[in-house]
Amino acid sequence: MVKIDTVKGFKDFLGAEARKRVKIKRIIEDEFDSFGFEPAETPIIEFEEFVSGENSNDEAVRDVYRLEDRAKRKLALRYEFTFQLKRIAKGQKLPYKRYQIGSNFRDEPIKKGRLRQFTQCDCDIIGSTMKDEAEMMVLAKNTLDKLNIENTIYFNNRKLLNQILVSEEIEERNREQVIRELDKLGKLTKAEVAFNLKPLGAEKLLKKFDEGEKYFEKFKFYEEIKELKELCKEYGIDIEFSPTLARGLSYYNGTIFEFWSKDINVSIGAGGSYLINDVQSTGFAFGLEPIFLISNIKENNTNFMVLSLEQDKEAVRLTKKLREEGNSVLLMMDKTVKRAMEYANAKGVEKVVFVGDEEIKSGKFKVKDMLSGEESELVGN
Secondary structure: OOOOOOOOOOOOOOHHHHHHHHHHHHHHHHHHHHOOOEEOOOOOEEEHHHHHOOOOOOHHHHOOOEEEOOOOOEEEEOOOOHHHHHHHOOOOOOOEEEEEEEEEEOOOOOEOOEOOEEEEEEEEEEOOOHHHHHHHHHHHHHHHHHOOOOOEEEEEEHHHHHHHHHHOOOOHHHHHHHHHHHOOEOOEOHHHHHHHHHHHOOOOHHHHHOOOHHHHHHOOOHHHHHHHHHHHHHHOOOOEEOOOOOOOOOOEEEEEEEEEEOOOOEEEEEEEEEEEOOEEEEEEEEEHHHHHHHOOOOOOOOEEEEEEOOOHHHHHHHHHHHHHOOOEEEEEOOOOHHHHHHHHHHOOOOEEEEEOHHHHHHOEEEEEEOOOOOEEEEEOO
16 A cells, blocks of 8 residues: 655644744745745755855755756755855846745754744845845734744854854864854753864863853954844844854855844744855744744635535625625535535634525525624625
């Protein structure tokens, strides 16, 4: 017998779940559009060498799904959207502001809010300044507010991190790994991170970072921390300096930031600044899966079923009218009342409108609220 179960880390989304995901994506798309970003679509499959690029040691790249086609070409599923900007940003008028929402794939451990096929909602600016970084944080904050998600924006600067490692005489060959270990704080205990840092000669960093922001003020690149804070204040948002935040990808070269939800204690989005084709850029991505878990958004329209009781013509007319008013309407014909009501319950229909002889004669249609059981009338035209 053919196995039809989903592969571990992959999931079907149906009914109410699928509707909620569509609603979330619409809200995010609308917000990205309102900030002047233009949409893009790119292939899911790319050449493996393009996917890996110059970051083959990054944890995310190591989790890439690799495959081979009939021509024996080495291919891979995309694990993010950013590397594809190297191709699509060529020849674009700068700044190039693009967004993309779609599936990415990583063969990594499964946890709450993270699957192996996951939907990312990316936006990036190719040709950016620190003012653009501030606007990106505002865009993220506005979007999360519209999704009814409480969040904290944490940020840091890779240039500051590198300057500290040089100052503390951490060997150059160990610096990238030290940054990765520091980034694990919050996921691992301080003792565990210190244990991992010891072979790298960097366990003393944790004590330095415990000294508070005063410790960082002596470093040149701390000025960028202060500047970004001030820019964000002008927009009316607060961001929180997190000196060990590093992000797992080595291509970041300046500001890095993360949107953290206390509801499920997980990052719901992150980003930073980097080079694309030697052009300074900045961007971030939301993960749809964690947002789906914690967002309590509701549909703005009413969800109707119009039930024809051998009055199909009038039922079609009423359905058309309700849809034109912005409602979601399921038209049900050739069903008994009992079966139609069972179906309405199973599908989470909010209100059922009955269209029969009596309703047509009176010009008033009986409406049953499926949640409360109460009945009302809808006046026809």
